[in-house]
Amino acid sequence: MIKKIIIKDFRSEKGVNLSDIPLTYEVAGPPIGTAPIVVVNHALTGNSSVTGEQGWWNKLISDEGGIPLSHYTILSFNIPGNGYDGTESKDPESFSLRDIATLFIKGIEHLGITEVYCIIGASMGGSLTWQMAHLSPKLAQKIFPIACDYRASDWLLTQTLIQKQILANSSDPLRDARIHAMSCYRTPQSLNIRFDGKQEQQQGQEQLYDVERWLLYHGDTLKKRFKLSAYKVMTHLTYSIAVCQTASELTQIQSDIHMVSIDSDLLFTHDRAVETYNELSRLKNNVTLDTIHSIHGHDAFLMEYEQLNKIVKPHFPIH
């Protein structure tokens, strides 16, 4: 069930004073106060529905997965304006990722939570995890930033600009932005092996390669469940990832840091994660980096559950 709290006074990074910001969230597993709390941050097109039949990370967060749902309280906020929180943003650039992290921290305080066991998220949700821990260095015992970066790389800014151009100029902006995004979420190898140049005959329909039909399917599917205004909000948030300028500035985080990277990720590339880890682990003891080996690229955080669960599980013991 989606619940709502109101954040009373908030000054955004842009310097705008805002009052009464609705922040919606879901809780799964044991009620708040009865088990260690895990805050889960969603990515670009995600939402607060993490677990259960429709939950987007239900293969990670379940008694069979890496985070046993019977033993950990899962708290997940909707990013304001993501289209699942009942609001529609008039200005997609009103919040930065740092603003969202501040709002989530205020939300946690509002719910009376003083200790968080873990903050976890992947992709933009992973960057949000870095940002929350950087803003509130003692908030969580451990953090899991997965397939993400603490600062938008020039490569990510390149892809974001393409996304913005498509959103501004296409006659079917959400579909076309999704198609381009899917090409960043997979690898050439993943698509080449899967589709192998095939072209299924479709009676009475335009003849397309299977990969083209798959891309169009994803474009059309997103249009059915996502608002254009929300996609613009989320695209701006991706653009605004700027926790700090150098990895050494992340040392102020007091939580144990468990980074996870995907060796074939074309969006948040593995070499950047290794650089961050090398710099951080030189200065700080409690940092680890695990690598998911996959041909699929960025999407592997939603596909390679055998590996992801194996990495995460030892950090979520059953008490």
Ligand SMILES: CC(=O)SCCNC(=O)CCNC(=O)[C@H](O)C(C)(C)COP(=O)(O)OP(=O)(O)OC[C@H]1O[C@@H](n2cnc3c(N)ncnc32)[C@H](O)[C@@H]1OP(=O)(O)O
């Ligand atoms: C900055 C950030 O935060 S980025 C992070 C954002 N990440 C995302 O949004 C994730 C995007 N990726 C997806 O959504 C992926 O589909 C995943 C990772 C969830 C699942 O990947 P896969 O298991 O390979 O599934 P796949 O992509 O093939 O999707 C399956 C669907 O495609 C359909 N499909 C498969 N092949 C074709 C084809 N040739 N033509 C048309 N449809 C097809 C299937 O019928 C199925 O439909 P259904 O979901 O309605 O049942």
